Amino acid sequence: MKIRLENVVKTFENFRAVKDVSLDIESGELVALLGPSGSGKTTILRMVAGLEYADGGHIHFGDQDATDIPVRDRGVGFVFQHYALFPHMTVANNIAFGMKVSKVKRDRAAIEARVTDLLRLVRLEGLGDRFPAQISGGQRQRVALARALAVDPKVLLLDEPFGALDANVRRDLRRWLREIHSELGITTLFVTHDQEEALDLADRVVILKDGQIVQQGTPQEVCRDPQSAFVMKFLGDANVIAAEVRDGRAHVGDISVEAPGVVDGKAELYARPADLDWSAEGPGIAATISRVLDRPDGRRVLAVTAAGEQLEFNVEPERVVTAGEGGFVTLRRAKVFAV
Amino acid sequence: MRRRNVLPGLPLSLGVTLFYVGLIVVLPLVALVFKAASLGPADYWQIVSSPRAVASYRVTVLSALGATIFNLFFGLSLAWVITRYRFPGRRIVDAVVDLPFALPTAVAGIALTALFANNGWFGSVLESWGIKVAYTPLGIMIAMCFTSLPFIVRTVQPVLEDLDPALEEAAQSLGGSDWTIFRKVILPLLTPALLAGVSLSFARCLGEFGAIIFIAGNQPMSTEITALLIFIRLEEYDYQAAAAIASVLLLTAFFMLGITNWLQARALRYTVKG
Numbered sequence: 224m225k226i227r228l229e230n231v232v233k234t235f236e237n238f239r240a241v242k243d244v245s246l247d248i249e250s251g252e253l254v255a256l257l258g259p260s261g262s263g264k265t266t267i268l269r270m271v272a273g274l275e276y277a278d279g280g281h282i283h284f285g286d287q288d289a290t291d292i293p294v295r296d297r298g299v300g301f302v303f304q305h306y307a308l309f310p311h312m313t314v315a316n317n318i319a320f321g322m323k324v325s326k327v328k329r330d331r332a333a334i335e336a337r338v339t340d341l342l343r344l345v346r347l348e349g350l351g352d353r354f355p356a357q358i359s360g361g362q363r364q365r366v367a368l369a370r371a372l373a374v375d376p377k378v379l380l381l382d383e384p385f386g387a388l389d390a391n392v393r394r395d396l397r398r399w400l401r402e403i404h405s406e407l408g409i410t411t412l413f414v415t416h417d418q419e420e421a422l423d424l425a426d427r428v429v430i431l432k433d434g435q436i437v438q439q440g441t442p443q444e445v446c447r448d449p450q451s452a453f454v455m456k457f458l459g460d461a462n463v464i465a466a467e468v469r470d471g472r473a474h475v476g477d478i479s480v481e482a483p484g485v486v487d488g489k490a491e492l493y494a495r496p497a498d499l500d501w502s503a504e505g506p507g508i509a510a511t512i513s514r515v516l517d518r519p520d521g522r523r524v525l526a527v528t529a530a531g532e533q534l535e536f537n538v539e540p541e542r543v544v545t546a547g548e549g550g551f552v553t554l555r556r557a558k559v560f561a562v
Numbered sequence: 563m564r565r566r567n568v569l570p571g572l573p574l575s576l577g578v579t580l581f582y583v584g585l586i587v588v589l590p591l592v593a594l595v596f597k598a599a600s601l602g603p604a605d606y607w608q609i610v611s612s613p614r615a616v617a618s619y620r621v622t623v624l625s626a627l628g629a630t631i632f633n634l635f636f637g638l639s640l641a642w643v644i645t646r647y648r649f650p651g652r653r654i655v656d657a658v659v660d661l662p663f664a665l666p667t668a669v670a671g672i673a674l675t676a677l678f679a680n681n682g683w684f685g686s687v688l689e690s691w692g693i694k695v696a697y698t699p700l701g702i703m704i705a706m707c708f709t710s711l712p713f714i715v716r717t718v719q720p721v722l723e724d725l726d727p728a729l730e731e732a733a734q735s736l737g738g739s740d741w742t743i744f745r746k747v748i749l750p751l752l753t754p755a756l757l758a759g760v761s762l763s764f765a766r767c768l769g770e771f772g773a774i775i776f777i778a779g780n781q782p783m784s785t786e787i788t789a790l791l792i793f794i795r796l797e798e799y800d801y802q803a804a805a806a807i808a809s810v811l812l813l814t815a816f817f818m819l820g821i822t823n824w825l826q827a828r829a830l831r832y833t834v835k836g
Contacts, residue, residue: 274731294734301735307728311750311832321736324746354832367732374736 224285224377224410225250226271231280233266240266242434243280253404253411255421258431259457264414265382267431271412272380273297284377300371304383306363308355314366315351318342321374341369344403361392368400372407381413385420397424418458422446430454452560455493462499462534464508466492466559473559477506482559494557496523499536501544507551510534514546526552594812597805609806618788619810621699625787626767629706633763634756636707637714644715645722659716662709667772670708675776678704697779702787705774706767713766714759721755753829761822765815 226248233241241263248254256264269275271282273294281290289297308317315338322334329337342348345365347358355363364384371379384400385393401424404411415421421428422442429439438450449455466473466482468490473482475492482490501512501524510526517523521537524544528534534552538544598606609615644656662670678685678695688695695701725748733743771789778785788811795804 272735274735294731295737295739297735299735301732303728303732305726305728307726307732309729309733309747311829320733320738320746324733324736324738324742326737354834356833370732370736 225283226378226410226412227281227283228267228271229281229283231267231270231277231282233263233270233275233278240434241270241277244431244434244436245280246429246436246439248410248412250410251408253401253424253426254413255425255428256412256414256431257416257418257421257428257457259416261433262431263434264416264431266434268380268382268412268414271378272299272301274301298374298377300368300374300376300379302364302367302371302379302381302384304386306355306360306367306387308363308366308370310355312354313351314347314353314355314358315342317355317366318351318369318373320370325374337373341373344372344406345369346399359392360388361396364388364396365399368403372409376409379409379411381411383414383416386415386417393420400424422458430457432457449558452491452493455558455560460496460535461493462496462532462536464492464494464528464532464534464557465530466490468559468561473557475554476508478508478554480554480557480559485559485561489562490559491562492557492559494536494554496536498555498557499534500553500555501526501536501538501542501550502553503550505551507553508534510550510552512544512546512548512550515544528552591812594805594808597802598809601802601806605802606806609803610810614782614786615788615791615807615810617783618786618791618807619814621702621785622768622788622811623814625699625702625706626764628703629710629767630760630764632703632707633711633714634760637711637759637763638718638752638756640711641715641718641722645719659712663712667709667770668776671705671773671776674701674705674708674773678777696777697781697785699785701777701779702774702785705777706770709770709773710763710766713762714756717755717759717762718752721752725751750829754826757822757826757829761819764818768811768815768818 226246228244228246231241231244232239244263244267246267256267258264266275270277273289273292277290281288283289284297294301309320312320315335318338318341319334322329322337338351339348342351345368347362347365347369350358350362355366358366364387368381368384381400385396388396397420413424422445425442427439428442428445430437430445432453438445438454440448445454446458449458455461464475466475466489468474468482468485468487470487471482471485472479473485473490473492480492508528510528512524512526514525515522516525521540522542522544524536524538526534526536536552601609640655640659644652644659675696676682678688678701680686680689680694680696682696685696693700695704729747729751730743733747738746769789771787771793774787775790778787778790780786780790788807792804792807792811795801795807
C-alpha cells in the first residue's frame with residue numbers, strides 16, 4: 224500500500240509539532256523517520272496510524288483519503304516502543320486479540336492456526352502459553368510485531384521499536400525485522416533517533432528537524448551527501464573546523480578543500496573521524512595530541528589545534544602516537560557549509 | 563551462616579510493629595473468641611442461631627451486599643471520571659470522595675435520616691412514589707453506601723492512573739471497539755483493585771454502626787443490624803452473648819477476606835515471573 228502525506232500539520236497547545244510535511248512512501252518500501260527528540264517524527268507516525276488527527280493536510284493510503292478514518296478502521300499494524308502487550312493475556316491470546324475482535328469472524332481453529340504460524344514467523348514457537356511478564360524484552364517486542372501482523376495490516380508502523388532493548392538484542396532484531404520485511408513485503412514506516420538503526424534497516428531515511436523534513440534519500444545518499452550541517456552532525460561524529468571560502472575552495476591554514484556552491488566568506492568544515500589523519504610533517508592543521516583512546520578497531524586520537532579546536536580522529540592500531548606530541552592533522556575529505 | 567541485610571533497622575521496626583499488631587489487633591480478637599468459647603457449644607449455638615440474631619445477620623449481610631454492589635458500579639465510574647477526564651471542579655469531586663472517611667459516621671447518619679425521613683427533602687418525594695427509605699432495610703443500605711464509597715474509588719483510582727494509554731491504543735489499532743477494549747483489556751486489569759475495594763467496602767458495611775442506627779429504625783427482626791444487637795447485649799451486661807454474636811461477624815469478615823484474596827491471586831496470576 225502506497226502512503227502519501229500532503230502538507231500535514233499538527234499543533235499541540237501552541238507548539239507546532241509538525242509543519243507542512245509532505246512525504247511519499249512507495250508500496251513495500253521500508254522507510255525510517257529519523258530525528259532528535261521533539262522533531263515530530265513520532266507525531267507523524269501516530270498521524271499515519273490514526274492515533275492522532277492531523278490539523279491540516281491529507282494522508283492518503285493508496286487512492287483513499289485516510290485523513291479522517293479512525294485508527295480501528297485504518298488497517299494499520301502499530302508496534303509501540305514499550306511493547307504495550309496486554310499483560311493479563313498469554314502470548315497466544317495477545318496475538319489472537321485482533322482476530323478475535325475483528326468484524327471479520329474467524330473460527331477458533333483458523334485463529335489458532337494463524338497464531339501458530341505467526342509464532343513460527345517471529346521464532347517464538349512453544350512460548351504461546353507464557354504471559355508477557357515471563358519472557359524477555361526482545362521476545363516481547365517480537366510478540367508485539369506478531370500481534371500487529373495478525374490482522375493483515377496494509378501498513379506496518381513501528382515507534383522506536385528497539386529503543387528499550389540492549390545493544391546486542393537490538394542488532395539481532397534489526398536484522399530479523401529486515402528479513403521479515405523482505406519475506407512479507409509490507410509497507411513499513413518506523414521511527415528512531417538512532418542513526419545507525421535507521422541506516423542499517425531502511426531503504427530510505429527521512430531526516431526531520433523541528434517538525435520539518437530536512438533531507439531524505441537512501442542511506443548512501445544521506446551519508447555521502449549531507450545537505451546541511453545539521454544532517455552531517457546528526458548522522459555521526461563530526462569534527463568542526465572554522466574555514467575561509469575563496470573562489471569555491473575552503474582554506475584552513477595551508478590546506479584547502481573543494482567547497483562547491485558555498486559563498487565566499489566564513490564557513491565551517493565538517494569531517495568525520497575517519498576523514499582525518501595524523502602526520503609528523505605538513506601541510507596540514509598544526510595540532511597537539513591531548514589524549515589517545517585505544518579501541519578494539521583502532522586508536523582514537525584527541526587533538527587540539529593551534530586555534531583551540533578539539534578534533535577527534537582514528538589512526539591504525541599499529542600507529543605509535545602519544546599524548547603531548549605535536550604534528551599536523553591532514554584531511555582526506557570534508558564537507559563545507561556556510562556559517 | 564547469618565544472612566546480612568543491607569537495610570538497617572529490621573529487628574527494631576519488626577519488633578515494634580509485631581508488638582503493636584499483637585496488642586491492638588490480635589489480643590482483642592483472641593479475647594473475643596475466648597469469651598465466646600466460654601459458653602458451651604449448646605449455649606453458643608442457641609445464641610447465634612436465635613431468630614432475632616439470624617434476622618440481624620440477614621438484614622446486615624444483604625444490605626452490605628447491596629451496598630457493595632452499588633458501590634462497585636458507582637465507585638468504578640466515579641474513579642473513571644476523576645482519572646480520565648479533565649473538567650472544572652474535578653479536584654473538588656476528588657476531595658469530596660474522602661468526606662465519608664472524614665465525617666463522623668453519626669453525623670452522616672443524622673444527615674441521611676433528615677434527608678430520607680418522610681418529611682425530608684428526598685423522603686417526601688420518594689414517599690409520594692410509594693418508596694420508604696428511612697426505617698427500612700433500604701435506609702440501612704443507603705447509609706452503608708455512603709460510608710463505604712471511598713474504598714472502591716481509592717483502590718481503583720491509582721490503578722486507572724497507571725494504566726498505560728498505549729494498551730488502549732494498541733487495542734484500537736487492532737480493531738477493538740470501545741466496549742470490547744473496556745471489557746477485554748481495561749476491566750481485567752482493574753479486577754484485582756476492584757476486588758480489594760469490594761472486600762474492604764463489604765467489611766466496612768458489616769461493621770458500620772453509627773451511620774445506620776439513626777436511619778434504620780432498629781426494629782428487631784426487620785431493621786436491627788448485627789452490630790446493634792451486639793451493642794444491646796453489652797448494655798444488658800451479657801458479654802458472652804455479645805461475644806458470641808460478634809464472633810459470627812468476625813468469621814464472616816474473615817471468610818469474605820479469604821475469598822477476595824483468593825480471587826485476587828487468581829486475577830494476578832499473569833504477573834508471576836518464571
